[in-house]
Amino acid sequence: MRGIQMVDLKKQYEHIKHDVDAAIHEVLDSCAFINGKPVQDFAAGLEAYLQVKHVIPCANGTDALQIALMALGLQPGDEVITPSFTYIATTEVIALLGLKPVFVEVDPGTFCIDAAAIEKAVTSKTKAIVPVHLYGQAADMEAIMQIAAKYNLYVVEDNAQAIGCDYTFKDGTTQKTGTIGTIGCTSFFPSKNLGCYGDGGAMFTNDDELAARLKMIANHGQSARYYHDMVGCNSRLDTLQAAVLNIKLKKLDEYIIARQKAAAFYNQAFAGNPKITTPFVATYTNHVYHQYTLVLKDVNRNQLHEFLAAHNIPSMIYYPVPAHRQKMFESFGGSAFKLPVTDWLTERVISLPIHTELDDDQLALITGKVNEFIH
Numbered sequence: 001m002r003g004i005q006m007v008d009l010k011k012q013y014e015h016i017k018h019d020v021d022a023a024i025h026e027v028l029d030s031c032a033f034i035n036g037k038p039v040q041d042f043a044a045g046l047e048a049y050l051q052v053k054h055v056i057p058c059a060n061g062t063d064a065l066q067i068a069l070m071a072l073g074l075q076p077g078d079e080v081i082t083p084s085f086t087y088i089a090t091t092e093v094i095a096l097l098g099l100k101p102v103f104v105e106v107d108p109g110t111f112c113i114d115a116a117a118i119e120k121a122v123t124s125k126t127k128a129i130v131p132v133h134l135y136g137q138a139a140d141m142e143a144i145m146q147i148a149a150k151y152n153l154y155v156v157e158d159n160a161q162a163i164g165c166d167y168t169f170k171d172g173t174t175q176k177t178g179t180i181g182t183i184g185c186t187s188f189f190p191s192k193n194l195g196c197y198g199d200g201g202a203m204f205t206n207d208d209e210l211a212a213r214l215k216m217i218a219n220h221g222q223s224a225r226y227y228h229d230m231v232g233c234n235s236r237l238d239t240l241q242a243a244v245l246n247i248k249l250k251k252l253d254e255y256i257i258a259r260q261k262a263a264a265f266y267n268q269a270f271a272g273n274p275k276i277t278t279p280f281v282a283t284y285t286n287h288v289y290h291q292y293t294l295v296l297k298d299v300n301r302n303q304l305h306e307f308l309a310a311h312n313i314p315s316m317i318y319y320p321v322p323a324h325r326q327k328m329f330e331s332f333g334g335s336a337f338k339l340p341v342t343d344w345l346t347e348r349v350i351s352l353p354i355h356t357e358l359d360d361d362q363l364a365l366i367t368g369k370v371n372e373f374i375h
């Protein structure tokens, strides 16, 4: 049996090697390494896929979040409501810009920001909400957008883990996550569902003016060559990375189905185990399984991790320390936030290997060992 990894990028590459190698060589031949044609092609391709008016590529997902917040014209001390149970980049950029992260609770079932907790945290200084579509399913965007409308707040979706995910509104219409709020942000980090072979990211919006601002900020605040209207940064998607993404974007739906199949195998194998809670998928979303994350009951998680490792099965804790408990946020009053659901999850979650290349033998081994340890 092939060795099991959290993400098997090598085997995935082998299936698309012919196309990827050709696309990379085309870029090498053109020597258009910066803003070459593949970058525009990719932006247009992703706009069509997401059904969004503007995709603005940038250097990575963290930059996307930072540039998005910069474009909203927020003032130092303005408050931004965000979950604590997320990857650090979401919350870090808020602090970096001199804004105040206001950490709120997540839903214990979906692991995404709790809409009711958002409304309780709104003050006169609140300017924006940054929901995260964690692990690959959508936060409750309809409820979030209603709160945003009521209090006149911006919504910046952190879609780094959920590209391709569909949110369903109460009227039955669906929309891709990342295209519902004011701005959506994503990452093309190699292990993401749509990953390149280095760093990459993008912002999405349906607002023409905002799109122009995002583009300008990502390009040194430049309005015309050598004319700089505002302080920006330098954040570009490499042409080589765009060439890879053009190939992988065509495969994204197929990749999502492969992840969902692996998740279905896991769900079935753990269904009878009372100590394991498999991912709960809310009615308003599908799940693209960036992570497959269990909640354990009365299980020594470290021992499980070690037991699996001894059988060459990797597992990961996403995330062992929530943002509000990070040293980084001590001076922001992080530990003053009381988030029992977040703390509870932090102690009980474990993520199993999930990717496009898992086969039934590997899945049988993983589920067999997990059920052997947890019984």
Ligand SMILES: *Cc1c(COP(=O)(O)O)cnc(C)c1O
Pocket (backbone or CB within 6 Å): 060, 061, 062, 063, 086, 087, 089, 090, 132, 158, 160, 161, 186, 187, 188, 189, 199, 200, 201
């Ligand atoms: C990966 C990720 C990011 C950051 O993306 P980078 O490209 O690594 O900067 C931000 N938010 C979430 C939720 C992520 O998973």
